[in-house]
Amino acid sequence: MSRAGGVIRSLLEPSLLRRMLLVQVLLVTLLWTAILGFVIAEGRELPELFHNQALYEVAFAATESPADSPQGQEHVLQMMGNALAASFSDGDTGTSFSPIMYVRSDGRLLYKSNPDAPLLRNRQFGVVETLEADGKAWRALSRVSPGGTVVTMALPDTWGLMMTIGTRGYYLGPLVISLPFLLLPAWLSIHLALRPWRKLSHEIEVRAPSNLQPLDFQPRHRELRPLVSSINTLLQRVSEVTQRERTFIADAAHEMRTPLAALRINAEALRQPRDEAARLELLGNLLRSSDRATRMVGQLLKLMRSDAACAAPQAMALEQLVQDRMAVLDALAAQRGVELELLFNEAAPVRICGERESLTSLIDNLVENAIKYSPPQGLVMVQVSKRGEWAQLQVLDSGPGIAAEYREQVFQRFYRIADQPQSGSGLGLSIARSAVERHGGSISLHDGPSGGLRVTVYMPLC
Template sequence: MKNRSLFRRLLIGFISVMAVVWLANLALDVYETRTSKRRDMQRELRASALRILVVMQTMEGRPPAEIQPVVHKMEQLHYALYKELGWYTPALQTQVWKQGSLVYQSPDAGLPTTDAAAGPYHQGLRDGWVASVESDAATGVTVRMTTEVIGEWMLQVSSVGYYLAPLLFSVPFLLVPAWFIIRAGLRPLRSIVGEIEQRSGANLSPLASTPYQDLQPLVGSVNRLMERLTERLEREQEFLIDAAHELKTPLSIIQINAESLGEARTPQRIEEAGHGLRTGVQRATHTVHQLLALARSGSDRDHASLLQRDLVELVADRLALAGQIAATRGIEIELQAPEQCVLPLHLESMASLIDNLVSNAVKYSPQRGRVSVRISSAALPVVLSVLDQGPGIAPDMQRKVFERFFRLPGQDQPGSGLGLAIAERAAARNHARIRLDNRDDGPGLRVEVDFG
């Protein structure tokens, strides 16, 4: 894609404004030419026609041969003003009618052929010409004069320079100052760009405030972005430290048991070392899978992938997979849901949320216990609930368990402490919230996912 220039954009904008002003001035000039000048020339034409009419009154009874030279001289008087000022002399046609008969007509002026039978009021007229018809009822004389409007010729191609000259002469005197003004106006912006370019990748401190009101939103937006990046980098650094610490224990177990396996001499010792080795690998594998799930369930990802899906069908599919694990401990999983509940969901993160909530419920429920999964859609918002029969969580710890790698004190169940953190981020990606509460109808924890 071709790079665009803000400087060029502003300069083109300035030129465009000049062109619009010039076009507006041209339009005004055209309007003056076609209206004001037309009216002025028609008044002059009427005055000349009235003068000829007065002269004709003094020539009552004269033959046409005597009338024609006099009218021709009157035409020349009409031209006198234009010739004296050196203006362009417009074409003119004069017609004199007496008792309905044409007694005088100027030489051909480029007008349509005169139709004597049509009379003075129905003669053809070219565009850009005006006519004045004056009559004297007492003598039966009618004078019709037509002329082209001065100014129409200025619109011809040969006179384009008349309009372009002011624009062409003024452009250099306007663009050079505009060039310096725009460059000076963009200097504070270039200063901000220079400050950012000089920084190292590790410097995310805020930019210095600017005295220019127009640039304050830009500086503020950049500073807010720097702040969000700083927070994210800090969270990622904490995550890496916590992940390394969490993986250190199973890796240590693997190393110790691997060394023991190499030194073991009795079948019992080999069996114990092999069991410890498998336990360490299993724990490390589980932690790695949970770390990957946590990374994929980020709530700051784009929500464009949310599609209309049936929550009931998705929950039923995930419970079918969890049922195999629950069966090994004799735990029953029940689902209470309507036939269908369609919501905008992200399939992968929603599956991770359900798996973690149900896995935790199965893990902390006693042998032969029951896990209930309910979907309530009778009234908005839709709520997904998972209830177990475990020990529950103290109210003062219910917010803390969502922290990564946090495990309740005295907890003897194996785990990485990432399940609820994954579930919370997956819920946020699906525009939902998670609430924890201890059950009222007996021991156990109630986890509710609110899609409001």
């Protein structure tokens, strides 16, 4: 039972091979139907039988020529009927698919090719007419000779013809006979055509999970090239992401090692007998190392969040968000003796669409950096404005600034300029750039108008 169920499931499972076979069968059926329909339409419009003037002339001659006996004359007409059936149908004069010939002279019916056919008589000579007899429609054409002999040729009408084709197997017969002979070549051709796909599938299947190199398989077939190219592009992206993550982990471990080592050194020093002043100094070092480690972990979390997929964007006023964050950072600025100033136009609110948490990280990192590097009594000015279809955020400080040759490198993770007086993780600007790029914007560094650093951010408006 389980084996039978497995076979049934296998048959019901979607298959490209079965689908392509079905498409080929349908195409053959549609092609045969179209050809048959074309033949029927052509026959409906201009039947060849009605335009064969020679047939009528022969019938006239056989009827009107002297004959030794009426039986001989009828025998000649019977031979004509057989020839007519053989030329324009399946050769059987008794079928409803065969044309019928009537011969009349002086109002008498001399000959009818199918004894079971109904009597048909045109109302006009030389005109194809549709006649009804015994519930069937016929198309008939009668011609009259100078001697008064009337010869009528009749064919079943289109609908009757189509019914005959369906019931007698003229439509299904060729399909039923030919399709079994077509399935095997079609299956073989499709099986051979899919061989490159199987090679590609095999290479992917046996590949090790750690192998992110491009595929060795180089298809010569045009249909496979986009797929292989897309897979190689995906592998390259995954490889780059994996390499960035490995580098990030290695750099994070290296950066975390310094404050952790300082914590251990100061903790071990506290175990030794010390006077109160030395103990307080070591405790202060412990706290500073702990703060540095805590800040490092917080920055790492922010960076990971900024690299993660964004939540659903929401519309917000940029100046309001900046104002809220500067209120939070005011205590830090006051502690360092730095003044904060925010400039924006209340009459022209700057609305952007984005992830609030990511934008909060952006503002916090830029303003915190500006506060940290500004001297006591310094000024950090933040400006929010519109520039065409872009929102502009500028943060200006009164610190030492950044030399032009370092302005691109400082966006790298954990990068710090040598001989910096301020401690830090080297992640602030990296977090800021990641947040800006996720919102489709740009960030750049410039000299301030009166010294210091000017950070300019552009993001699209809602």
